[in-house]
Amino acid sequence: MSGLTRRQLGAGAVALGGALTFVPFPAGPAAAAEPRGGGPTLRHGSPERAGLLGGHLRQLVTDARAFLGPSPRHPWYAGAVLLAGRGGTVALHEPIGMAVRYRAYDEKSDAGVEFPPEQQIPMAADTVFDLASVSKLFTSLLAVQQIERGALRLEATVASYVPEFGAAGKQDVTIRHLLTHTSGFRAWIPLYNAPTREEKLRLVYDEAPLNPPGTAYLYSDLNMISLQLVLERITGRPLDALLHEEITGPLGLTRTRYNPPASWRPKIAATEDARRPWSGLDRGLVWGEVHDENAFALGGVAGHAGVFSCAWDLAVLARTLLNGGSYGRARILRPSSVELMFTDFNTAFPGDEHGLGFELYQHWYMGAMATPRTAGHTGFTGTSLVLDPTTDSFLIVLGNSVHPVRSWRSGSAPRVAAGNNLARAVPVRPRQGRTAWFSGMASAASATLALPPLDTSAGAARLTCALWWDTEPQADVVALEASPDGGATWQPVPFVTAAAGERPQEHPAGTVTGWSGRVWHRLTAALPPARSLILRWRSTTDRLYVGRGAYVDGLRVETATGPVFDERRPADAARIEAKGWSASAD
DSSP: OOOOOHHHHHHHOEEETTEEEOSOOOOSOOSSOOOOOOSOOOEEOOHHHHTOOHHHHHHHHHHHHHTTSBSSSSBSOSEEEEEEEETTEEEEEEEEEEEEOEEEEETTTTEEEEOOGGGOEEOOTTOBEEOGGGHHHHHHHHHHHHHHTTSSOTTSBGGGTOGGGGTTTTTTOBHHHHHHTOSOOOSOOOGGGSSSHHHHHHHHHHOOOSSOTTSOOOOOHHHHHHHHHHHHHHHSSOHHHHHIIIIIHHHTOTTOEESOOGGGGGGBOOOOEEOTTTSSSOOEEOOSSOOOHHHHHTTTOOSSSOEEEOHHHHHHHHHHHHTTSEETTEESSOHHHHHHHTSOOOTTSTTOOBOSSOEESOHHHHGGGOOTTOEEEEETTTEEEEEETTTTEEEEEEEOTTSSOGGGOOSOHHHHHHHHHHHHHSOOOOSSSSOEEEOOOOSSOEEEEEOOOBOOTTSOOEEEEEEEEEOOTTTSEEEEEEESSTTSSOEEOOEEEEETTSOOEEETTSEEOSBOOSSOEEEEEEOOOOSSBEEEEEEEOOSSOOOSEEEEEEEEEEETTEEEEETTSHHHHTTOEEEBOEEEOO
16 A cells, blocks of 8 residues: 555545545555655754754744743753754754752642752753653554554554454444544543552553544543554554564664663653552652553553653654655655654544644644644643654653643743744745845734835826735734825735635635645735835734744835835835834844
């Protein structure tokens, strides 16, 4: 089976509750030859070599360090390892803070009890982290490998591989439902309360879904635990062996595994002082063992959590996927299979975009890196991985944010800040000339870019320019407005945009929002006749998240009698009034 391309998805897919379904994958070997490895391998290098702006990478580190302090009351993490790159170059790989700082948590004073200074361990570039739910990506990769080989079918029911799973109304749950968190499972159940492995699995088998499969999105650890059971049943191999044989071994990920040996402990970031009532189990300081209670109860090997890794190994995995499934001479997936993992199957659930295992377009932790094609995942312990195929960039933030206790951190502000800085580090070159007007990326902001009063009374007035935009969809807007009365009132100006090789798109409200493909668009707008018409661009953002912003270049207004404004003329350019916008050469 050679996998499905987007074109095949469009041709062969049928809408089913707003999601996708297709003819089952054929079993047996692929007809096409196995594609060879290709794409860059990784090495450390300068931001310039990576095609990134060094100042914004330095700001990424500065912003990350701020979260080592009160955020707002306690540190968001005790330490972190930051890695960012583009193409085959890792331009940033920096540890901050401490890998091991606290020996306990004092709930009475809400304070961490620190190890003596000589026993504390600073974060290092190769520190190993408990990835928590980032582990789900490895389980998903293993499943897609089996789909590719014909041993597993995306639209087959889970019960067709594990008959016990079909109890309690789950007989129609498919492999796709597990991979996209649309099975109907609730978020989790305390498997650790059951005394034996058999009784733990019986809880999964007997769990009734909250919703019929495919009718709602609900993120659940039970999906990946169930997928683990499928993989182990069809291969006859335990999940940790599959991980080594199919992914970490071929890719040379020597610091990625379940259940790290005791010899690794000094190089592992500590997690939580796990005690009831905030934890489900009384374990004390968890350091070198999996933090997740259910994964711990399952022997440290679970489909939803339990993998340990370091930033460099995750960067190799990211590069492999951005390469279309290969790294050096090793290939773990076909390009079409990787493309499938980055395809949104949850079109019925806007805001919960999801590929096979990967989350897509999630500003809440990807920040301005988020696009419909940006894929990633987070982990409860403070980990995250983000891949942006559009810019060929990748970001790994590994933090020990439950050290010493999970209640100290909330939200994903450090991840968002890192995503914003890496997105800003990818330059947007002006469409013409040396600079373009840039709206900036501030949140809770309103910025305007206004042309001087123009006489358009001759009629047939038209604005032309180049426009580039990427904003948080719906929440953040870029608008073109006109005022015939000196700015006392403003009206929207409808316009048309067209990217190279694409059909023109009308914007009757005079606004754009969301993702434009991160390419320049040619804009044209008919203007009303007036003796003194002021045109302005107005960008607004809410207080939560932002995109990469908006750029305008090559502003020109002409009427029936000729041009009345041309930004290329220095005298005209000097009359532009910018409030919040700036001239950017990137």
